[in-house]
Amino acid sequence: MYIYDDYDQRIVDQRVVQYRDQTRRFLAGELSDEEFRPLRLQNGLYIQRHAPMLRVAIPYGHLSSTQLRKLAEIARKYDKDYAHFTTRQNVQYNWPKLEDVPDILAELATVQMHAIQTSGNCIRNTTSDQFAGVAHDEILDPRPWCEIIRQWSTFHPEFAHLPRKFKIAVNGAVEDRAAIWVHDIGLNVVKNEAGEIGFKVIVGGGLGRTPIIGSVIREFLPCVHLLTYLDAVLRVYNRYGRRDNKYKARIKILVKAMTPEAFASKVETEWAFVKDGPQTLTAAEIDRMKGFFTVPDYTAFAGDDAAYVQQQIENKAFSRWAERNVFKHKQAGYAAVTLSLKKHGVAPGDASGDQLAAVADLADAYSFGELRVSHEQNLILADVKQADLFELWEKAKAIGFATPNIGLMTDVICCPGGDFCSLANAKSIPIAIAIQERFDNLDYLHDLGEIDLNMSGCMNACGHHHVGNIGILGVDKNGSEWYQVSLGGRQGNGAALAKVVGPSFAQEQMPDVIEKIIAVFVENRSGEERFIDVFDRIGMQPFKTRVYAKEIA
Known part of the structure; x- marks a missing residue:
């Protein structure tokens, strides 16, 4: 997974210092509610029905076990001992004290996490397939491209005050598991007739008050032009999107009013000015980013584990869990496992501090110390040996995360x-x-x-x-x-x-x-x-x- 360099860390640390002083001034009466509101929203803090809510970014749903343990620690120390995973692959704390939020952000920064751009009229957390990098039907691993988008969009001065919030999703597999058709921009990895890999660009999707399925505005975008084309799309939106009515400010309203064809034409015109500019991706930069998402040190297996196959025959409950919660891996002898956060009688997407810490232990023991969050509000261990699945199932049962209902009606x-x-x-x-x-x-x-x-x-x-x-x-x-x-x-x-x-x-x-x-x-x-x-x-x-x-x- 991506590891911060000194520049990344410095940005996050500086933001913590800034927000700590902003909070101090607000509590001292030096900032009004109106003045403080945009500042707290820029740092993921909402004022909800009963208490503040802090939304923490999990870029494209990827977490290390160290980061998850920190989330567990924050839940215990600053909240009511639980966290809520969202449909944007983020995590929310529903009960932090306003005065504690700077301390929470400081603790997040120690494990390369933050709450930047989880709110406001800016580009929010980019989401992707929870099985990215391991899916058996994958054309291209979307994670490096998600990270490129994250770095491009974070603190982008031109897109910090868009007409409305903006969401991007990237899918790299044959099956769309990232819901790209209902995003402001959906990027689908495709191959053209020459066998080159690029992106199909879908714009103007979204749910909310006016639900709309997105429209394809470009059938094939070469990978090197990803950022220049996104620049063009956002510039057209920034220029023509409505700001007089927040209910009509999303890009989906603009695309519908303008027609997808007219919108695409304006994007192409804008793109002509920036297509070969400094945002054009070089092979060196693409390779550098791919270097953060290398294949783990897999054990070589010839095929399915015989004991795993036999265990399913002998144990009906395990077989049922394997059928619903185990996803086919592209590496022989491995599987991706979805830990269900939908146990009956529990709020969907919620997990206690102890449960989070236990999952971190499972990630270390069975999945190279990493895990994923799905937009269906479940957790995923992406690289589990088939030979370990029965043991993992028993441990997942012990913490309440083995309900065999993924894709079924109670996986709400x-x-x-x-x-x-x-x-x-x-x-x-x-x-x-x-x-x-x-x-x-x-x-x-x-x-x-x-x-x-x-x-x-x-x-x-x-x-x-x-x-x-x-x-x-x-x-x-x-x-x-x-x-x-x-x-x-x-x-x-x-x-x-x-x-x-x-x-x-x-x-x-x-x-x-x-x-x-x-x-x-x-x-x-x-x-x-x-x-x-x-x-x-x-x-x-x-x-x-x-x-x-x-x-x-």
């Missing part, structure tokens, strides 16, 4: 909602837990197969409800918390937005509503057909009829 993507967020219209965590409790039979869940259930507490869509096979949105209805249900969304290849079923439901109705939706799926399913395939085949009406049957009667 869920924002903190009204329990914490001041923007939320409704709570999301209690609904997610209630649904998990209703569907707590693992045999039944496995029979149902893959179902993405995503939930957001407000229209900002931090829970990605628009691209869930089943999406739930918290809404305010005459001062009460209600929930709007949508069906048919999907992320990845063939991304599509869900359609709203109809009028919203009261909180106590939600487990029953989901149960009715699943009943319609089961009744209409053919063989092992997936939920999304059944929905595509039979449409919305059967589901709508069932969930509103009582009201209609």
Whole structure:
């Protein structure tokens, strides 16, 4: 993984000193709330419903065991002994004291971490495939390119005050596991007819109040021009994006209003001025960055581990876990393992200090001291020997991270909602837990197969409800918390937005509503057909009829 040089460390250390003095001045009454607000947001600090919230950057979801132990220590020392992993592959602390935040940032800096640009109208944390570098279907490892983007975008003076926040995702595999179609910019690694590797550039995607699937504005971008082209896209956005209305300020609104073709034309015109400028990447710089993401010291294996295969035959519970939580590795004899942070009855994405420290130990013992965060709010050990999987499974069970539900309905993507967020219209965590409790039979869940259930507490869509096979949105209805249900969304290849079923439901109705939706799926399913395939085949009406049957009667 990328290691800071003296320049990187100096920048982060200086930011800590600056923010410590800014906090001191605010607490002394020398800065007003209005003056302090942009300063704290530039350092990842929000004021939430009950307390401040600090969002810490995890670039493209990569962590070392040392960094994870520091996150565990901060959770114990400055929070209520837990942390929350987000859909931007970041981590949030929901209960820090405002006066302690400079100390937290100072501690983060000792392990090459920070909270810079985790908020504000700037380029946020670049995200990627949680299996980057190990995926069996990978065309190109996207991590060096994510790091290049991170360095280019951090403190970029021209893009520090964009019309609105800006998010970039990079996918290097055949299957899109980075949700590139619903980002401001999505970069997909492709090969052209000559066999050269470059990027397909997708612009104008995003969720929130106006969900839009992105548009391809360039089919093939040579790798050396990555930054010059991103410069051109951001400059066009900075020039033409609206600043008079924050609800219409995202680049997706500009692309739609201008049309993707007209927007692409303006980008090409702008790009002509910078295409061969100083931001053009040299072979030496690309190689330097790739040098931080070298192949670990793998043991050579001829094929699958025989004991691992036999253990699956002999132990049904282990076999079920291996089926759902173990991902095929490009290196023979290895696997990538997803540790589920979706144990039933626990807020999705949450982990205690002890759990984080235990995962750090697992990373050291089984995965070269590194781990990943997925935008589905789980943790990944990317380089585990198949021969170690049974032992790892037993240890993961002991800390509550071995629920075999990855990709199943209880692997819920869920924002903190009204329990914490001041923007939320409704709570999301209690609904997610209630649904998990209703569907707590693992045999039944496995029979149902893959179902993405995503939930957001407000229209900002931090829970990605628009691209869930089943999406739930918290809404305010005459001062009460209600929930709007949508069906048919999907992320990845063939991304599509869900359609709203109809009028919203009261909180106590939600487990029953989901149960009715699943009943319609089961009744209409053919063989092992997936939920999304059944929905595509039979449409919305059967589901709508069932969930509103009582009201209609």
